[in-house]
Amino acid sequence: MTSPRSALTSTPEWQELKTCQERLKSSPMRALFTDDPGRAKRYFIDGAGLSLDFSKNRLTDDVLDALMALARRCKLGDRRAALLGGEKVNVTENRPALHTALRNPGADSLVVDGVDVIAEVNSTLKRMDTFVQEVLSQSRKGYTGKAFTDVVSIGIGGSFLGPKLVTEALQPYRQPGLRCHYVANIDGTEICETLAKVNPETTLFLVQSKSFGTRETLENSKVARKWFLDHCSNTQAVASHFMAVTANTPAAQAFGIDPDNVFPMWDWVGGRYSLWSAIGLPVALTVGMDNFRALLAGAHAMDTHFRDAPLEKNLPVVMAMLGIWYNNFWGSETHAILPYDHYLRSLPDHLQQLDMESSGKRVSQHGESLDYQSGPVIWGGVGANGQHAYHQLIHQGTRLIPADFIIPLQTHNPVATHHADLFANCLGQSRAMMTGKTLEEAKAELAAGGWCEADVERLAPHKVIPGNQPSNTLMMEKVTPETVGALIALYEHRTFVQGVIWDIDSFDQWGVELGKQLGQDILPRLLKPGAESKASDSATDNLIELFRKSNRL
Numbered sequence: 152m153t154s155p156r157s158a159l160t161s162t163p164e165w166q167e168l169k170t171c172q173e174r175l176k177s178s179p180m181r182a183l184f185t186d187d188p189g190r191a192k193r194y195f196i197d198g199a200g201l202s203l204d205f206s207k208n209r210l211t212d213d214v215l216d217a218l219m220a221l222a223r224r225c226k227l228g229d230r231r232a233a234l235l236g237g238e239k240v241n242v243t244e245n246r247p248a249l250h251t252a253l254r255n256p257g258a259d260s261l262v263v264d265g266v267d268v269i270a271e272v273n274s275t276l277k278r279m280d281t282f283v284q285e286v287l288s289q290s291r292k293g294y295t296g297k298a299f300t301d302v303v304s305i306g307i308g309g310s311f312l313g314p315k316l317v318t319e320a321l322q323p324y325r326q327p328g329l330r331c332h333y334v335a336n337i338d339g340t341e342i343c344e345t346l347a348k349v350n351p352e353t354t355l356f357l358v359q360s361k362s363f364g365t366r367e368t369l370e371n372s373k374v375a376r377k378w379f380l381d382h383c384s385n386t387q388a389v390a391s392h393f394m395a396v397t398a399n400t401p402a403a404q405a406f407g408i409d410p411d412n413v414f415p416m417w418d419w420v421g422g423r424y425s426l427w428s429a430i431g432l433p434v435a436l437t438v439g440m441d442n443f444r445a446l447l448a449g450a451h452a453m454d455t456h457f458r459d460a461p462l463e464k465n466l467p468v469v470m471a472m473l474g475i476w477y478n479n480f481w482g483s484e485t486h487a488i489l490p491y492d493h494y495l496r497s498l499p500d501h502l503q504q505l506d507m508e509s510s511g512k513r514v515s516q517h518g519e520s521l522d523y524q525s526g527p528v529i530w531g532g533v534g535a536n537g538q539h540a541y542h543q544l545i546h547q548g549t550r551l552i553p554a555d556f557i558i559p560l561q562t563h564n565p566v567a568t569h570h571a572d573l574f575a576n577c578l579g580q581s582r583a584m585m586t587g588k589t590l591e592e593a594k595a596e597l598a599a600g601g602w603c604e605a606d607v608e609r610l611a612p613h614k615v616i617p618g619n620q621p622s623n624t625l626m627m628e629k630v631t632p633e634t635v636g637a638l639i640a641l642y643e644h645r646t647f648v649q650g651v652i653w654d655i656d657s658f659d660q661w662g663v664e665l666g667k668q669l670g671q672d673i674l675p676r677l678l679k680p681g682a683e684s685k686a687s688d689s690a691t692d693n694l695i696e697l698f699r700k701s702n703r704l
């Protein structure tokens with residue numbers, strides 16, 4: 152017996168898209184380009200300093216219309232207004248998701264549960280202004296009176312990935328004087344290697360944790376504090392070297408951080424959307440507050456575009472609906488993020504958390520099982536390096552892999568003809584994905600290369616590239632605070648729009664809890680024989696034994 156179709160899959164819009172998919176199966180993109188020379192200009196939109204060429208997709212005007220009709224059927228406009236207006240869109244945690252308010256300090260007010268969040272945002276930005284100014288001007292110093300030279304940011308997940316991405320992305324805007332390091336993992340190597348590089352007299356530690364309950368962050372912070380006290384043996388000095396960003400000030404205080412050194416976070420900011428809050432302090436310390444505010448302004452410009460642009464010309468909406476098209480109608484299982492820019496090398500990592508924590512859901516926001524696929528696997532890496540690694544699978548593997556190529560038109564580092572070379576590689580890849588190479592073309596190429604007929608027949612099938620692999624090309628003039636802000640906000644909204652279509656709660660992440668609990672249950676058994684455990688099975692027990700033996704415990 153088949154289960155009844157959900158409200159989504161039984162809509163006429165969904166059914167229409169299925170019909171479109173059937174129709175388009177026999178029209179590869181190559182043919183679409185030949186038949187319609189105007190498509191490149193028609194399937195090109197821009198907003199907030201970003202431009203999107205989405206012509207290299209399995210797309211016709213009918214499909215685009217049908218995708219937008221589905222978005223309308225899912226009440227995207229209302230859901231977007233609910234998000235931006237501070238309604239409790241995170242239904243399972245009964246909270247708004249107001250990251251957009253963090254980048255809108257110029258707004259009049261936005262009252263949530265009796266509190267004006269814009270006033271909170273502005274007062275925190277003001278505190279950040281003062282703090283960053285004091286550190287960068289060297290009026291705030293370490294316990295021996297020396298200026299700070301290093302910042303160690305300790306945090307994981309959203310309290311790490313976004314700030315790390317932006318710190319790297321904005322290196323051309325780096326202020327002189329401060330180096331920024333990130334420690335995330337409970338792998339002791341990371342904190343040890345970092346501490347080995349810094350001097351306790353001149354190092355500022357930022358403990359970054361919305362909950363102030365994340366084990367990795369707390370254990371690393373304890374190691375950092377012990378290392379610090381081993382060097383200076385003055386507990387008072389902790390106050391001038393340890394700061395925290397958290398929504399849980401009492402826990403930060405209990406850890407020993409002076410409440411004056413705690414920057415606030417709020418329930419209405421999700422971890423993976425928190426880089427725009429004081430969690431962005433490592434960024435602000437690296438590039439200065441003016442650039443941090445420019446980052447916020449870029450993100451705000453994308454928020455405005457998302458709010459106001461018609462759906463067909465709306466960057467996050469178009470990109471989201473193309474993702475739905477492949478995920479739900481063509482059976483793609485992954486989505487590749489391919490930045491062709493060294494400064495954006497950590498974008499795939501950040502988007503992995505953003506998208507996979509948000510869209511890794513199997514029930515609707517009302518708790519009903521989904522009868523359609525939700526979020527794909529997000530992966531990727533910097534081009535052109537990927538061309539010498541996983542692109543082979545994109546070109547000749549058996550899977551459908553939609554990809555986003557992301558590239559600035561100008562580089563910060565003009566050297567020889569590198570940037571033109573990089574751009575050519577980027578275009579070459581997306582064109583190869585689109586056109587592929589037919590058997591006839593492969594044969595002709597081999598014959599022209601002087602191969603005998605038998606070899607031509609033998610080798611040609613190996614040289615065939617099916618093509619018809621979809622891609623977007625997303626561009627900005629240059630990697631700047633504004634364009635980086637807009638780029639990240641674009642993907643946040645893309646993720647939100649897909650969540651609206653799938654009718655999931657994009658802002659919770661209950662799935663990560665079980666593994667955390669089991670880890671905590673297993674830990675005492677690694678350290679002490681006979682410790683009580685709920686997490687017992689023959690595989691876990693064997694591996695615990697192996698660890699204990701190896702470490703003579």
Ligand code: F6P
Nearest residue numbers: 308309310360361362365422663
């Ligand atoms: O384990 C997942 C998670 O809760 C993420 O959503 C979050 O970004 C990360 O852990 C870190 O959480 P916190 O900032 O509370 O330490």
